[in-house]
Amino acid sequence: MLGWTPLKRKIIDTTFTLLPKPSIAYSYCDNSRLQRTYATAIPENGFNSGVDDVAVLGGGITGLASAYYLAERLPHAQITLFEGSSRLGGWLRSKQVDVGSGKVVFEQGPRNLRPKRPNGWVTLDLVKSLGLEDQVLMTSKESVAAQNRFIYYPDHLVRMPGPGSSLLPTVFRMLQEPVFKGLLRAAVFETFRPVLTDLEDESVGSFISRRFGAALANNIVSALLHGIYAGDVYQLSVRSIFPYLFHAEREIRTSVGAAYALGFGLRWPQDAPLEAEWARARPISQRTQAIRDSSVFTFKKGIGQLADQLETKLRQLPNVSIRLETVVDQLQLKRPSNSANIGLLARSGSGQPTKESFSHVISTISGKALYGAARPAPSIYVLSQTPAVTVMVVNLYFSDPSVLPVRGFGYLLPRSLPFEQNPERALGVVFDSDASIGQDDIPGTKVTVMLGGHWWDGWQAYPDEDMGANMAKSVLKRHLGISEIPRAIRVGLQKDCIPQYTVGHHRRMALGHEALQEFQGRLRVAGSSYTGVGLNDCVRSARNVVASLVEGRHQDTGLESFARGNGPILSRQKS
Numbered sequence: 001m002l003g004w005t006p007l008k009r010k011i012i013d014t015t016f017t018l019l020p021k022p023s024i025a026y027s028y029c030d031n032s033r034l035q036r037t038y039a040t041a042i043p044e045n046g047f048n049s050g051v052d053d054v055a056v057l058g059g060g061i062t063g064l065a066s067a068y069y070l071a072e073r074l075p076h077a078q079i080t081l082f083e084g085s086s087r088l089g090g091w092l093r094s095k096q097v098d099v100g101s102g103k104v105v106f107e108q109g110p111r112n113l114r115p116k117r118p119n120g121w122v123t124l125d126l127v128k129s130l131g132l133e134d135q136v137l138m139t140s141k142e143s144v145a146a147q148n149r150f151i152y153y154p155d156h157l158v159r160m161p162g163p164g165s166s167l168l169p170t171v172f173r174m175l176q177e178p179v180f181k182g183l184l185r186a187a188v189f190e191t192f193r194p195v196l197t198d199l200e201d202e203s204v205g206s207f208i209s210r211r212f213g214a215a216l217a218n219n220i221v222s223a224l225l226h227g228i229y230a231g232d233v234y235q236l237s238v239r240s241i242f243p244y245l246f247h248a249e250r251e252i253r254t255s256v257g258a259a260y261a262l263g264f265g266l267r268w269p270q271d272a273p274l275e276a277e278w279a280r281a282r283p284i285s286q287r288t289q290a291i292r293d294s295s296v297f298t299f300k301k302g303i304g305q306l307a308d309q310l311e312t313k314l315r316q317l318p319n320v321s322i323r324l325e326t327v328v329d330q331l332q333l334k335r336p337s338n339s340a341n342i343g344l345l346a347r348s349g350s351g352q353p354t355k356e357s358f359s360h361v362i363s364t365i366s367g368k369a370l371y372g373a374a375r376p377a378p379s380i381y382v383l384s385q386t387p388a389v390t391v392m393v394v395n396l397y398f399s400d401p402s403v404l405p406v407r408g409f410g411y412l413l414p415r416s417l418p419f420e421q422n423p424e425r426a427l428g429v430v431f432d433s434d435a436s437i438g439q440d441d442i443p444g445t446k447v448t449v450m451l452g453g454h455w456w457d458g459w460q461a462y463p464d465e466d467m468g469a470n471m472a473k474s475v476l477k478r479h480l481g482i483s484e485i486p487r488a489i490r491v492g493l494q495k496d497c498i499p500q501y502t503v504g505h506h507r508r509m510a511l512g513h514e515a516l517q518e519f520q521g522r523l524r525v526a527g528s529s530y531t532g533v534g535l536n537d538c539v540r541s542a543r544n545v546v547a548s549l550v551e552g553r554h555q556d557t558g559l560e561s562f563a564r565g566n567g568p569i570l571s572r573q574k575s
Contacts, residue, residue: 051077051360051549055344057328057373058364059083060090061535062527064310065126065542066362071317072129073550079320080358082346084327088311091497092535094302099397099488102442105302106395108492110535111436111448112139112296112303118271119536121278122543124291130309133287135301137438138294145434146295148408151223152479153179155421157411160220163295179219179414186212197250201503204241205233211249223412226427229533230389230453231500233415240501270561298436303535325349331361331373333519342522362545362558364527366499367512374523379515382508386529388496391427392451392463394472396486401433403445403482409435410447411479421478424471425455429479444487449475453498465491499529506562513559521554530559 051074056067059081067081093108114120127133139145147164150157158179161170174180193211204225208217222233229236239246284292291297299305314320323346330345334357342361347353363370367383374380412428432446440446449472456462463471468491476482509530516523526541528534541558548556 050552053078053080053358053360054549055328055342055356055358055361056081056364057361057370058090058527059085059088059322059324060364060527060538061092061307061310062364062538062542063090063362064088064307064314065539066364066526066546067314067320068126068310069543069546070362070549071314071320073546075319077319081314081320081322082326082328083322083324086325088322088324089304089307091494092304092307093492094304095490096301097397097488097490099442099444103440104397104442104444104446104488105436105439106397106446106488106490107302107304107432107436107448108393108395108490108494109497110303111430111432112298113535114296115292115294116536117278118274119532119534119540121292122274123536123539124288126539126543127291127306128288130306130313132299132306132309133285133291135299135305136291136297137300137436138291138297139435139437141293141295143295143434143437144407145409145431145437148406150406150408150411151179151220152411152413152421153177153219153223153417155418157406157479159408181219182213182215183220186216195249201237201239201246201506203234203503204236204238207238207242207245208233211245218416219414222415223428226414226453227412229500230391230427230450230498232454232457235454235500235502237501237503237505240505270564296435298439300439302439306535323348328373329353330376331363331370331523332376333522340520340522342519359522360549361523362549363523363525364542365529366496366527367525367529370525377515377518379518380512382515383512383525383529385508386505387500387502389453389498389500390456390459390462390493390495391453391497392468393492393494394449394451394468395432395488395490396447396449396472396476397488398445398447398482398484399487400484401443401445403484404431404433404447405480407431407434422475424451424475425453426451426471426475427453427455429475447476454500462493468493498533501533509559509562513557513563516557516559517555521556524549524556525558531561 054070054074054077056063056070056079063081063083067079070077070079091109095106095108096103097106113123115124127136141147141163147162149160149162151160152158158177159165159173161174174184190211196210204221205217208221217233225231225233225236225241229241301308311322314322326346326348328344328346330343332343334341334343342358344356344358344361345353346356366388367380367386371380371384408431410428410430413422413426427450429450430448432448433440433444451468451471452462469489472489472491473482473486512525512530516525524545526538526545528538531537531541545556545558548558548560
């Protein structure tokens with residue numbers, strides 16, 4: 001019997017029909033459905049002549065990609081990229097650290113990319129366009145990193161089923177290990193569970209608990225979400241985080257059926273034009289095909305090399321201006337008698353704000369920051385209601401290449417882990433030496449410990465660097481028996497780094513789409529606050545929002561897919 005408790009935060013729109021909130025649970029993520037379709041009709045000359053000068057707000061990966069796509073498709077237009085900090089790249093933070101006898105790459109943000117279609121292929125197209133294919137480091141599907149992924153529960157590492165797993169040992173492990181308690185029974189009887197189709201949304205924890213039981217939610221799905229969102233499964237939306245399962249309950253009447261359908265290539269209607277575009281494309285190179293067939297990939301100098309190359313390309317273009325340390329304080333639609341445009345009030349450093357005007361604006365900053373700038377439009381308040389979590393990232397390098405007791409990608413920590421096994425509130429540990437082979441020019445062991453996330457919600461102060469380093473070392477000693485002193489440590493606190501798609505996110509974004517109509521097609525949004533937190537999601541959203549602007553779809557806002565509400569379709573196309 002589940003213990004039901006009220007929701008922790010008032011984040012649920014009262015118009016939703018919601019289940020009570022069980023004490024613990026979780027889910028996985030695929031946001032490919034949140035992308036828009038491509039128009040078939042392109043304006044004369046292949047571009048929208050009304051797009052004269054475009055402001056891009058935010059210099060993270062979405063802003064950089066947006067500016068790049070704009071420059072590629074609108075060479076006649078002036079493009080100005082505004083970034084409030086002193087650097088570009090956002091959360092892509094790679095650094096080569098000299099450890100005396102050589103250098104190692106430490107990642108403080110994303111560390112690798114999945115080449116999964118469609119979003120992963122969009123990113124790979126960008127990589128090829130930037131001339132970075134020869135800088136790619138691939139992890140094969142036969143590698144230890146691809147085949148060995150662990151969850152720590154209740155006091156030891158447990159290998160998860162996956163590529164390279166033999167059937168009989170896997171079944172035996174699932175019957176013996178407490179982390180898999182009730183999983184086989186839940187999978188068999190899930191098809192007999194009552195179906196609820198009147199819910200507009202619910203938490204992932206609620207959905208998984210009622211379909212499969214609380215054990216799966218608490219022990220496994222919670223750990224997966226810690227690795228992706230650093231989030232609380234009882235706050236995150238199943239409709240936005242796990243859309244295949246949400247729609248499967250309504251259409252296939254079983255979530256197991258959705259998993260089966262995924263094996264045949266479940267597709268969203270919005271992806272069809274992009275799939276058709278790839279089908280018409282010329283044969284790809286052997287290098288591109290090899291990257292597509294890999295498990296994950298990164299770059300020789302770290303994932304930040306992607307942002308660095310985008311910056312290099314943009315700075316070479318005469319029609320692109322990059323303005324660092326410049327904050328947009330105000331944004332509003334101006335309606336002169338002949339045509340409308342967007343007026344900005346930009347402030348650089350300690351200087352006086354300057355008034356500027358642009359035909360269009362693409363905002364890749366958070367919804368909260370956008371609402372702060374566009375406050376004369378109170379209807380977009382709904383976009384500010386996407387919270388974010390703070391994560392501390394601790395990179396450690398050990399001289400001993402054999403310090404780890406096992407080889408693999410790393411391990412995640414479920415919410416159900418006893419407190420004495422995780423008093424530091426760690427989310428997971430990545431074995432970078434196995435996950436990103438080829439970045440470092442000296443042997444050794446490199447790991448990353450991630451701390452905080454939703455566990456730190458409401459905190460007014462966070463651990464300093466020394467505390468963070470000691471917490472990470474404690475985690476490694478308790479879980480892996482590592483007592484060796486690391487040769488190098490890098491600690492970074494990433495405040496509000498991962499947006500949380502809490503229950504009702506889909507509806508809030510649909511309302512946001514309607515609210516942005518007030519700007520008459522002059523303001524569009526893209527980025528992790530809206531349609532996916534992964535790097536691939538961000539690049540795809542940048543490509544989409546630029547395509548809608550160039551092709552003259554004046555009703556598009558970057559959020560129009562939320563207004564459509566289409567579910568997935570089944571095809572036998574190879575994934």
